Amino acid sequence: MLKIENLKKSFTQGDRNIEVLKGLNLNLDPGVTAAVLGTSGSGKSTLLSLLAGIDIPDSGTMNFQGTDLAKLSEQERTKLRGEKIGIIFQQFHLIPHLSALENVCLPLEILASGDDPIVKGKKILEDVGLAHRLDHFPGQLSGGEKQRVAIARAMVMEPELLLADEPSGSLDEETGENVMKLIFSMVEQRGTSLILVTHDERLAKTCDRIHRLQNGALSLAL
DSSP states (O other), rough: OEEEEEEEEEEETEEEEEEEEEEEEEEEEETTTEEOOOOTSSSSSHHHHHHHSSSSSSSSEEEETTGGGSSOOOHHHHHHHHHHHHEEEEOOOOOTTTTTHHHHHHHHHHHSSSSOOHHHHHHHHHHHHHHGGTTTTGGGGGGGHHHHHHHHHHHHHHHHSSEESSSTTSSSSHHHHHHHHHHHHHHHTTTTTEEEESSSSSHHHSOOOOOOOOEEEEEOOO
16 A cells, blocks of 8 residues: 655755655555654654655655655645545644534535535544534634544545544543544544554554654664
């Protein structure tokens, strides 16, 4: 499903060139869950941005289902991301003036998927336990409820790859554990591949595989 080869990414800071990813490689099969462990500043967020097609690498290939993301135009990457790649952020990134249902329906409406956005949005919010919160705005929701809306939004298009960036990082321990159980349950039920970026060793162990991101490269944890 996903094959990354010799991925490199650097940034310019003043007169310095900072290498973040230095020839990174990764293979991910359909339905597999993989954790990427790394300290702050190791390049986890950079890697996620590249995998999501938000940014492009300096060199290397990112082959997703036979298509090299690095060679697509911005418009093509946006379309592919909307149709096949779901993203869950640590800080939710919900649109504050839209209700929970409207936030979840937005991807369906943008991509004109052919499904009834309201019907599908209500169903997936019911799946994440928020059938009673459809008309509530983000400011009226708890942190855990916001993340459940974000999960529903990420999964409503039935993506084949889910990228999760510290999804429980801003939640208390109990709420975070419940959110992670929900994510793993949904990807298992749907056969979705998952890349979970985290610094939490205990959480990483719930994935099929654990990779460590150090010195700009990935290695399998033993």
